[in-house]
Amino acid sequence: MGLEELRNVVERCMRCGACEDACAFYSATHDEKFSPLAKIGIARKVLNGGIIEDGDLPSIYACTLCGICERACPLHLPITDMVRGLRKILVEEGRVPEPIMKLCENIVEHGSMTGRGPEYWRSWIPGGEAFSGKAQYLYLVGCMIPFKLHELGDVTIKIFRKAGLDFTILGGDERCCGLLLYDHGFIDEAKEIAERNVARIRETGAEKVVTACAACYKMYRHVYPKLVGDLGFEVLHAVDVIHDLLERGAIKPWKHIDARAAYLDPCHYTKLEGRFDKPRRILERIPGLELVELSRAMGLGYCCGLSGGVGVYLRDLPGKAAMKVIEDALEKGVEKIITSCPLCMYQLSRTIKRNEVKGIEAVDLPIILWESLGE
Numbered sequence: 001m002g003l004e005e006l007r008n009v010v011e012r013c014m015r016c017g018a019c020e021d022a023c024a025f026y027s028a029t030h031d032e033k034f035s036p037l038a039k040i041g042i043a044r045k046v047l048n049g050g051i052i053e054d055g056d057l058p059s060i061y062a063c064t065l066c067g068i069c070e071r072a073c074p075l076h077l078p079i080t081d082m083v084r085g086l087r088k089i090l091v092e093e094g095r096v097p098e099p100i101m102k103l104c105e106n107i108v109e110h111g112s113m114t115g116r117g118p119e120y121w122r123s124w125i126p127g128g129e130a131f132s133g134k135a136q137y138l139y140l141v142g143c144m145i146p147f148k149l150h151e152l153g154d155v156t157i158k159i160f161r162k163a164g165l166d167f168t169i170l171g172g173d174e175r176c177c178g179l180l181l182y183d184h185g186f187i188d189e190a191k192e193i194a195e196r197n198v199a200r201i202r203e204t205g206a207e208k209v210v211t212a213c214a215a216c217y218k219m220y221r222h223v224y225p226k227l228v229g230d231l232g233f234e235v236l237h238a239v240d241v242i243h244d245l246l247e248r249g250a251i252k253p254w255k256h257i258d259a260r261a262a263y264l265d266p267c268h269y270t271k272l273e274g275r276f277d278k279p280r281r282i283l284e285r286i287p288g289l290e291l292v293e294l295s296r297a298m299g300l301g302y303c304c305g306l307s308g309g310v311g312v313y314l315r316d317l318p319g320k321a322a323m324k325v326i327e328d329a330l331e332k333g334v335e336k337i338i339t340s341c342p343l344c345m346y347q348l349s350r351t352i353k354r355n356e357v358k359g360i361e362a363v364d365l366p367i368i369l370w371e372s373l374g375e
């Protein structure tokens with residue numbers, strides 16, 4: 001990663017502005033420094049022999065690497081690679097902002113962004129119960145379930161059990177996937193984590209790794225092969241598995257949930273691959289649930305604003321992006337915003353709570369499905 005990533009965008013950008021409104025942070029604030037074009041301007045300055053100034057840092061770190069701007073760009077320029085390139089320069093110059101540096105150090109030294117070790121990764125397991133070491137599927141919960149979303153982990157394993165899935169978990173042996181390191185230019189450190197995680201998973205003999213989190217999904221499925229080569233196992237998201245369980249008739253939603261709902265596509269899962277059908281097919285099977293689309297949905301859909309550690313450096317910014325989703329959902333009469341990424345779930349829930357928004361809630365897909373399974 002070097003100046004090539006900057007050149008790929010700067011030399012081809014037509015400055016048409018199509019990427020601007022696509023960006024969650026620019027469209028929520030209309031502040032030029034948060035726009036993709038501001039980032040491109042910094043890259044252009046660097047290529048012309050200039051330096052990254054301290055005043056440029058909010059622009060460079062106001063980015064979840066969601067990739068929506070790239071899809072909006074008529075040339076599909078690799079803006080996310082360019083942002084990683086700028087951040088890599090700051091790593092080399094020792095100028096990574098302190099809160100982001102702390103998160104990254106915690107991941108490297110302790111295996112979680114919180115700085116807590118194995119007890120953190122065990123904390124969500126219901127009753128601390130034991131799992132068998134070997135199974136066909138391995139369920140990885142990622143950082144957010146042990147942090148604040150224990151119920152999501154608990155319910156997902158209940159669904160897998162009800163369907164008779166042969167699965168296990170790593171428990172206290174799970175570690176952060178390292179996407180935050182990769183996205184902030186700590187490529188060698190991300191590679192070390194990838195090697196450790198892949199070696200540990202291979203020991204289990206699992207054929208399929210199932211992630212709860214969209215960020216883990218992106219890292220394991222799309223970035224790990226670039227860092228460590230062939231993984232020796234398939235990477236799926238929990239929604240992929242749940243979809244297949246429903247198709248096979250292993251689980252059958254029957255309980256009515258009478259509500260108007262919209263699905264928020266996680267940037268690092270459905271948007272990344274342009275596959276939007278599975279979560280919607282699952283939700284369509286829940287009796288009573290009326291599914292509508294938000295004004296911005298699917299590939300150019302909203303971003304919750306939380307991914308990439310943006311909030312630790314620019315504290316209010318993710319909330320502004322999330323509020324755009326909530327306001328649109330309210331206008332459409334939506335009572336439940338459903339997602340399948342713990343980052344989206346956490347960010348939407350806390351924005352609803354902090355702003356005391358009434359009549360709407362954020363729900364993770366496995367939780368609403370479990371309710372409809374009559375449990």
Ligand code: SF4
Nearest residue numbers: 023063064066067069
């Ligand atoms: S990757 Fe996402 S957050 Fe970053 S500039 Fe593009 S649209 Fe904005």
Ligand code: SF4
Nearest residue numbers: 013014016017019073
């Ligand atoms: S949409 Fe693409 S070409 Fe247009 S300004 Fe943005 S990066 Fe440049």
